[in-house]
Each structure stands twice: as structure tokens, then as C-alpha cells.
Amino acid sequence: xxxxxxxxQVPDLSGDIxxxxxxxxxxxxxxxxxxxxxxxxxxxxxxxxxxxxxxxxCAISMGPQKAEMALYECLAMGIDEAVLISDRxxxxxxxxxxxxxxxxxxRKKIPDVTMILCGKHAVDAETGIVGPGxxxxxxxxxxxxxxxxxxIKNGKARVRRQSDTGYQTVSCALPAVFTIAETSSEPNxxxxxxxxxxSNAHIETMTLASxxxxxxxxxxxxxxxxxxxxxxxxxxxxxxxLTGDQKEAACRIAALLQKTAKGV
Amino acid sequence: MELVKNAGIWIxxxxxxxxxxxxxxxxxxxxxxxGKAHNETVTAVVIGSDLxxxxxxxxxxxxxxxxxxxxxxxxxxxxxxxxxEKMMREYKPLAVVFxxxxxxxxxxxxxxxxxxxxxxxxxxxxxxKEENGKKLLIQKKPYLNGGIIVDIVCDKRNPQLATVRxxxxxxxTPDEKQSGEVIKWQCSPKAAELLTRIEAVMQKNNLSKDIQxxxxxxxxxxxxxxxxxxxxxxxxxxxxxxxxxxxxxLVTEGWIDESxxxxxxxxxxxxxxxxxLGISGAAQHCCGVKNTQLFIAVxxxxxAPIFQYAxxxxxxDCKSFLDExxxxxx
Ligand SMILES: Cc1cc2nc3c(=O)[nH]c(=O)nc-3n(C[C@H](O)[C@H](O)[C@H](O)COP(=O)(O)OP(=O)(O)OC[C@H]3O[C@@H](n4cnc5c(N)ncnc54)[C@H](O)[C@@H]3O)c2cc1C
Numbered sequence: 001x002x003x004x005x006x007x008x009q010v011p012d013l014s015g016d017i018x019x020x021x022x023x024x025x026x027x028x029x030x031x032x033x034x035x036x037x038x039x040x041x042x043x044x045x046x047x048x049x050x051x052x053x054x055x056x057x058c059a060i061s062m063g064p065q066k067a068e069m070a071l072y073e074c075l076a077m078g079i080d081e082a083v084l085i086s087d088r089x090x091x092x093x094x095x096x097x098x099x100x101x102x103x104x105x106x107r108k109k110i111p112d113v114t115m116i117l118c119g120k121h122a123v124d125a126e127t128g129i130v131g132p133g134x135x136x137x138x139x140x141x142x143x144x145x146x147x148x149x150x151x152i153k154n155g156k157a158r159v160r161r162q163s164d165t166g167y168q169t170v171s172c173a174l175p176a177v178f179t180i181a182e183t184s185s186e187p188n189x190x191x192x193x194x195x196x197x198x199s200n201a202h203i204e205t206m207t208l209a210s211x212x213x214x215x216x217x218x219x220x221x222x223x224x225x226x227x228x229x230x231x232x233x234x235x236x237x238x239x240x241x242l243t244g245d246q247k248e249a250a251c252r253i254a255a256l257l258q259k260t261a262k263g264v
Numbered sequence: 265m266e267l268v269k270n271a272g273i274w275i276x277x278x279x280x281x282x283x284x285x286x287x288x289x290x291x292x293x294x295x296x297x298x299g300k301a302h303n304e305t306v307t308a309v310v311i312g313s314d315l316x317x318x319x320x321x322x323x324x325x326x327x328x329x330x331x332x333x334x335x336x337x338x339x340x341x342x343x344x345x346x347x348x349e350k351m352m353r354e355y356k357p358l359a360v361v362f363x364x365x366x367x368x369x370x371x372x373x374x375x376x377x378x379x380x381x382x383x384x385x386x387x388x389x390x391x392x393k394e395e396n397g398k399k400l401l402i403q404k405k406p407y408l409n410g411g412i413i414v415d416i417v418c419d420k421r422n423p424q425l426a427t428v429r430x431x432x433x434x435x436x437t438p439d440e441k442q443s444g445e446v447i448k449w450q451c452s453p454k455a456a457e458l459l460t461r462i463e464a465v466m467q468k469n470n471l472s473k474d475i476q477x478x479x480x481x482x483x484x485x486x487x488x489x490x491x492x493x494x495x496x497x498x499x500x501x502x503x504x505x506x507x508x509x510x511x512x513x514l515v516t517e518g519w520i521d522e523s524x525x526x527x528x529x530x531x532x533x534x535x536x537x538x539x540x541l542g543i544s545g546a547a548q549h550c551c552g553v554k555n556t557q558l559f560i561a562v563x564x565x566x567x568a569p570i571f572q573y574a575x576x577x578x579x580x581d582c583k584s585f586l587d588e589x590x591x592x593x594x
Contacts, residue, residue, distance in 0.1 A: 013409055013547060095383065096376060123528065124408060127385040132341065132373035141459035142341065144370055158463065164366045165280060166468040172460045182529060224382035228402065228415035237559075239571050242578045249578045250588035253539075253560055256576065258593070260537045260558045261480055261504045 001055035001152075002110050005046045005079065006102060006118035006130065008036045009063055009070040013123055035070050038119025040187050042180040046117055047078050047188050048149050055114070056080055060105055062090065062098060068203055075198035076190045083109055087207040092220035099133030101218055104211045106138065109204075115157070116177045120145050131179035141172035145181040268327075272305045273298060274357040274423070276348065277320060278367035279312055286435055287363030289323045291428060293436035294390055295361065296324035302392045302399055304358060309351065309449075311344050313337040317446045322438035331449040335458065341370035343457040349378045351449065352423060359401045359424040361390065368427040376425050382418030383425040388432045388554075395419070401426060409528060410551035429532060431476045432554075468523050475524050480506030481535040483526060485549075486513050487542015487563060487582040494519055496586055497541070503593045509533065511549050527552035542582035545570025562586075 012034045035043075049055045059074035061067045062085035071082035085105050093101065106113055116135075121128035128144070135142030145162040152158075158171045162181050208215065216222060242249040273295040277288045288308070295306040308325035310317045314337070317330040331347050348371065352360070360375070362368025364386045376383035384403040391402040401424040403416040418424040475481065482501045488494040497508045508524060515525045526533055527549040538553050539560040550573050553559070561574035562585050571577040578585065 011408070095373070096380065099373075099377060126406070126528075128369055129373040129376070129383060129385055132370050133377050136345070136374040136377040142370065143460055144366075163465070164285075167466040168462050169464040170460050170462050176459075224380075224418045224421045225384060226417050226419055228417050230407075231413045231415070232411070237573065237575065239574050240576050241566075241571070242576060246578075246580055246585055246588055247592075249580070250585055251592045253576065253578065254589055254592035256558060256560070257504055257537065257539070257589075261506070263536070 001049065001053045001114045002112060003046045003049055003055050003057045004106055004110055004113050004116045005039070005042050005057065005059045005074070006116065006134070007039045007043070007059050007061045007070055007074060008119070008122045009033045009061065009067045010036045010122050010124040033066075033069075035073060036119050036122045036124075038121065038123070038180055038182075040119075041183050041185070042117040042119055042178075043074060043077055043079065044185045044187050045146075045149050045180060045183065048185065049115070049152075050078070050080075052149075053152065058083065058110055060085065060102065060109070062086070062093075062102060062105075071203050072198050072201070073190075075201050076194045077188045078191070078194050082201070082203045083206055084203050085206045085211075087209075089208040089215055089219050092223060093218055094223035094225040095127055095129040095133055096224060097218045097222040099130055099137050100222070101211065101213065102130065103134050103137035104213055105206050106134070108206070108211060114175050115150070116140070116175070118177070118179055120179045120181045128179065131177050135177035138175075138177075140175055140177050142177040142179070143170050143172060144179040146178045147181050147183050149183070149185070150178060268305050268307075268355070270356045270358075272307050272355070272357045274307045274309055274355075274360045275325070276360060276362045276367065276371065277308055277310045277317075278363050278365050279310075279315060280366075282314060284315075284319065285363060285365060285430070287365060287428070287430035288320070289438075290430070290433040290435050291361050291363060292320060292323040292325050294428075294433045296326075296436070298390065298392045299326070302394065304392075304399070307355075307357065309348070311336050311347055318443060319438075321443045322440055323436050324442065326444075327447060328444065329447045329449050331451045333451055333453050335453040335455060338462045339367065340458045340460050341374055342459040343453050345371050345374035345378065346457055347449075347451055347453060348375050350451075352379060357423045358399055359422075359426070361401075361425075362427045364427040364429045372425055372427050379421075379423065379425075381421040381423060381425060382416075383427075384416040384418075385427045387416075387426050387428045388413070390426060390428065393417075400424070406551070409547040410554075411547070431532060431534060468521070475507050475509055475526070476531055476533055478507040478533070479536045480504050481509050481526070481533055481538045481553075482506050483509040483511070483538065483540045483543060484514065484582070485511040485540065485543030488514075489583075491517075491519050493583045493586075496583075496590065499590055500586065500593070503590065504537075506535075506537070511543055511546075540570055540574075541586060543570050544568050545573060 058081040150157040305326040308320040389404040534554040561570040
């Protein structure tokens with residue numbers, strides 16, 4: 001069994017995020033990068049399957065050279081192998097170009113893949129397109145929002161997923177793509193001996209040339225979507241802080257609540 | 265009836281248990297508004313089995329096209345996308361819009377890939393702008409926890425694809441006088457195209473929908489130390505006719521069902537009134553609270569980020585404040 005986990009490095013949005021009003025980009029001065037939290041869930045399931053089935057696991061990330069750090073982290077968690085997809089030509093790729101690149105990388109690196117896992121979306125852009133898009137490119141089934149470790153038997157998988165209205169149990173043949181929502185599994189802690197292994201590991205880099213892709217199909221040229229204007233959501237709310245004792249404040253708020261509730 | 269070619273806004277209807285979803289109606293409403301302003305017809309497309317597709321006319325669709333087959337009885341993104349691709353190749357609409365739900369999240373990426381066109385997901389609004397003779401669908405998409413709204417366009421290819429989050433657009437009032445004939449789409453899907461099979465469905469009580477529809481939301485966070493203190497929020501909710509929501513830690517704690525979690529990995533709500541008690545105001549929570557008329561926050565820490573979102577704030581203990589509030593209202 002061979003499992004690929006798609007991993008994206010994203011800005012750490014768990015703290016207070018600041019957006020630079022001029023560039024309208026994330027103020028990165030004090031923000032660090034982390035593995036997309038849903039990808040961590042996917043990694044955790046991959047490691048469970050590794051234990052259960054002795055599966056071979058490979059993490060693949062597309063991004064700048066520094067995304068290597070995310071891959072070292074994957075190796076330190078116990079993932080067997082890591083591949084970085086990185087090339088200047090890929091800069092500016094939208095999801096259409098990205099799925100083309102990633103699907104090609106999987107075909108080249110692990111042609112006999114059993115399962116492709118990724119987070120249900122990346123928390124920076126929140127598109128959730130890559131999982132189903134890669135499935136389409138590879139002609140595979142895709143189940144999104146999977147919330148438990150897949151049950152595997154006779155070349156088929158049965159998964160539990162969060163649906164819009166509750167839960168569903170869905171089955172499909174393998175190979176397949178699963179996008180992972182929150183699971184109840186705790187992420188794997190990093191073990192000392194894995195850190196050692198990780199720091200000695202070689203991370204393979206795949207490029208436009210090694211993937212044998214057409215230049216016009218990737219990067220800005222291969223991306224039909226264009227980002228137009230960016231609008232900062234203004235947070236210049238005038239907050240009225242109520243002072244005075246609790247009873248007074250509560251009664252003022254009660255009056256406000258009643259007034260608004262009546263208007264509803 | 266002949267369908268228009270090379271034009272028009274198409275809405276792909278999503279449905280569950282034989283019922284169309286609210287976001288389908290919301291999208292038809294938005295598309296009709298855009299269609300009127302820019303002279304585009306609105307086509308609602310339905311893929312499924314045993315559905316009353318004509319109902320979509322009541323919400324403002326100019327045309328309803330229906331691909332009906334028992335194979336489509338259960339949702340499967342691959343077979344649905346294959347059928348949609350055939351329709352798209354035939355009619356070449358200007359834009360195709362889906363709800364950002366179980367349907368749209370899985371079908372839209374497949375369709376975009378098949379047609380090699382652009383897709384933006386989880387938009388909160390749509391506009392049309394005419395530029396150099398092309399009608400561009402402006403796809404308003406929140407980025408970085410909703411801190412910025414990005415306008416995305418697909419200026420060189422058609423159709424322009426987007427998914428829009430449920431609850432972001434106005435739902436039109438149905439008008440039974442608006443009706444028409446459902447256009448049957450001839451199809452012969454193959455069982456082999458079904459790549460996934462839904463074996464079991466566990467439906468949550470429909471309350472989960474209510475938090476997104478509720479105009480009044482009373483939300484609690486970890487400032488509540490005991491479950492029974494938190495549960496007093498229901499008393500307040502009853503007094504005001506609202507619904508109780510919560511932050512993620514309380515859902516994890518098991519104090520409340522996850523369908524009431526507000527935020528990035530929960531529900532996006534847009535109530536008129538939101539009151540948050542004992543909530544720190546993490547971006548992951550607050551990005552789920554949109555377009556409030558009145559936002560009230562109570563927290564014991566004067567520097568809690570939630571106060572940045574609030575119209576009114578009070579620094580104090582949420583438990584005793586809640587008791588006081590309830591007695592004032594009684
Ligand atoms: C990928 C990801 C997705 C997430 N998605 C969501 C999501 O969808 N929804 C969500 O809510 N969170 C989400 N979170 C978690 C989020 O980051 C915060 O951890 C969470 O919202 C905090 O909940 P809280 O405000 O209840 O708790 P805390 O952050 O612990 O805050 C408790 C607050 O209560 C105040 N307090 C303490 N005692 C009292 C008292 N006696 N009276 C009054 N106030 C008191 C404290 O000052 C503090 O501000 C997500 C996180 C990640 C990483």
C-alpha cells in the first residue's frame with residue numbers, strides 16, 4: 001500500500017493576523033509558517049495506515065524552497081519520503097495549474113499509489129479544489145471531508161465523512177483521493193529518532209523539466225483565474241465599552257437586545 | 265424550447281432527500297438580479313432522480329433543464345460532472361455557479377478541470393462587470409480568515425465557474441405564478457461512471473440549519489467553566505427567540521453539538537444580533553460572524569480581541585453577567 005499526503009505550508013493564522021493596509025497582504029513580520037492544520041490531520045491518518053498496513057508513505061508539497069521545512073517536519077513525524085515540487089515556472093499557478101502539476105508529480109513518483117490524502121482545504125485560501133481536482137486529473141474517485149481513518153478491504157475503502165446535514169458512510173474502489181476534515185486523532189508527536197532520520201534525509205525536488213510539463217500549462221500562463229482588486233475588510237468598529245456596575249450594564253444591554261430582537 | 269447558446273448564467277441545483285437546498289434558491293435569486301442588469305438568461309440545471317424541478321421557476325429561473333436518471337439518485341461527483349460537461353460543451357454558458365456545499369465542492373473542481381477553465385471556491389458574493397466586450401463574473405472571495413475580500417475573475421476562458429457559500433445571498437420569495445416547462449436533457453449515464461457509493465446516511469436534527477438562519481445568536485466560549493453555567497445561555501436564547509452557538513473548544517468538550525460551532529471549521533452565520541460571552545475572539549471564530557447589526561461581547565479580559573468586533577462591550581464575569589441579563593429581561 002502506498003500513500004501520498006499532499007501538504008501545504010501556510011501562514012500561521014491561529015494568532016492575531018495583521019494585514020498590511022498598503023500591500024493588502026499578510027503582514028509577515030511576525031507571522032510564522034506552519035503545515036496547514038487539515039494536512040496535519042491527513043498526515044496523522046497516513047501514519048495510522050502505515051502502522052496498520054505497513055504502508056509506504058510519501059509527503060508531497062508544492063511551493064517555494066522554504067516549504068522544505070514542512071517536509072522535514074513530515075519526515076520527523078514518521079513519513080517515509082518527501083518530495084518538493086518547486087520551480088520558478090510554477091509561481092502564480094492557480095488551482096487548475098496546481099492540480100495539473102501535482103497529479104503529474106504523483107504519476108511520476110508513485111505510479112502505483114493506493115491512496116492520496118490531503119486536508120479538506122488550506123486555511124489561507126480556503127478553496128478545497130486541489131483534492132477533487134487531482135482526482136479528476138487522475139481519473140480517481142474522491143471523497144471529501146473524511147473524518148475517520150478509512151477502513152480498507154479487498155481493494156476497496158469505506159470512509160465516514162461529514163456531510164452538510166450530518167454524516168455519511170461512503171465506499172469506493174482504490175486508488176482514491178480523500179480530503180480530510182477534523183478527525184478525533186491526535187497528531188503524531190515528533191520522535192527523537194525520527195528527527196535524526198529527517199535531518200539526514202534527502203528531499204527530492206521536482207521541477208518543470210523533471211515533470212515534463214508544458215510551460216504554457218503552468219504558472220501565470222496556465223492559470224485562467226486572475227486576482228483583481230483586494231479589499232481590506234475594515235475593522236474600525238467604534239466599540240462602546242460599558243462601564244459602571246454589572247447590574248447597570250446588564251440592563252443597558254438587555255434594553256439593546258430587546259430593541260434589536262423586536263426589529264427581527 | 266430552444267436553449268440559448270454561448271451565453272447565460274447557469275446555476276447547478278443541489279438537493280438532498282428530494283429537496284432543493286436553500287443555496288440553490290439564493291443563487292437563482294442572485295443570478296436573476298445579475299441577469300436583468302446585464303441581459304443574461306438564468307438557467308437552473310438539475311441532475312438527479314425524482315425531483316420536482318419546476319419549482320425552480322418560482323424562484324426566478326428563466327429556464328430549468330433537468331437530467332433525470334435513476335443512476336443519479338445518489339450524489340456522485342464523477343457521474344454528475346460527466347453529465348454537466350456534456351451540457352456545457354453543447355450550450356457554452358457564460359458562467360456556472362454552484363453552492364459551496366457537498367455538491368459544489370466536489371463537482372465544480374471536476375468540471376473546471378474537464379473544461380480547463382477557472383474556478384473560485386467559497387465566494388460570498390458575485391457581480392458582473394463588462395470589460396472589452398466581455399462580461400466578467402466578479403467572484404468575491406474572502407481570504408486569510410475573511411481579513412480581505414479578493415475579487416477573482418476568469419477573463420480569458422468560459423464558462424466562468426464559482427461556488428458560493430450558503431447563507432450569503434438573499435433568498436428570493438417564491439412566486440408560484442412564475443412557472444414554465446422543464447426541459448428534459450436526454451442522458452444515458454452508465455453505472456460504471458459512479459465512482460462512489462453512499463452506503464449510509466446519518467442525518468443530524470435539522471437544527472443545524474437553524475443557526476445559519478437565526479437572526480439572533482447567543483454564543484458562549486471557554487469563559488464558562490461549567491456546563492450548567494453555559495446551559496443558562498438557552499434561557500437567554502428562549503427569552504430573545506434566538507439560537508445558542510459556541511466556539512470550538514466547547515464543541516470538543518461535548519457541551520454542544522458541532523452543528524452549532526461558529527467559525528472557520530464550523531458555520532458561517534449572519535444574524536442581526538450576536539452576543540458573545542466568555543469568547544476570546546480568535547479570528548477562526550469571528551470570521552464566522554458576518555453582517556451583524558448589533559454585536560455585543562462580554563469578557564473578563566479588557567484586551568480580549570473580541571472587543572475589536574463588538575459594538576458594545578463589557579468587561580466582567582460572563583456567568584454572573586448572564587444571570588443579571590436574564591433577570592433584567594424577565
Ligand atoms: C484550523 C482551525 C480551525 C478552527 N476553527 C474554529 C471554529 O470554527 N470556531 C471556533 O470557535 N474556533 C475555531 N478554532 C479555534 C480558535 O482558534 C480558538 O481557539 C477558539 O475560538 C477559542 O475559543 P474560546 O474563545 O471559547 O476560548 P479561549 O480562547 O480559551 O477564550 C476564553 C475567553 O474567555 C475569557 N474568560 C475567562 N473566564 C471568564 C469569565 N469568568 N468571564 C468572562 N470571560 C472569561 C478569557 O478572557 C478568554 O478571552 C480553530 C482553530 C484552528 C487552528
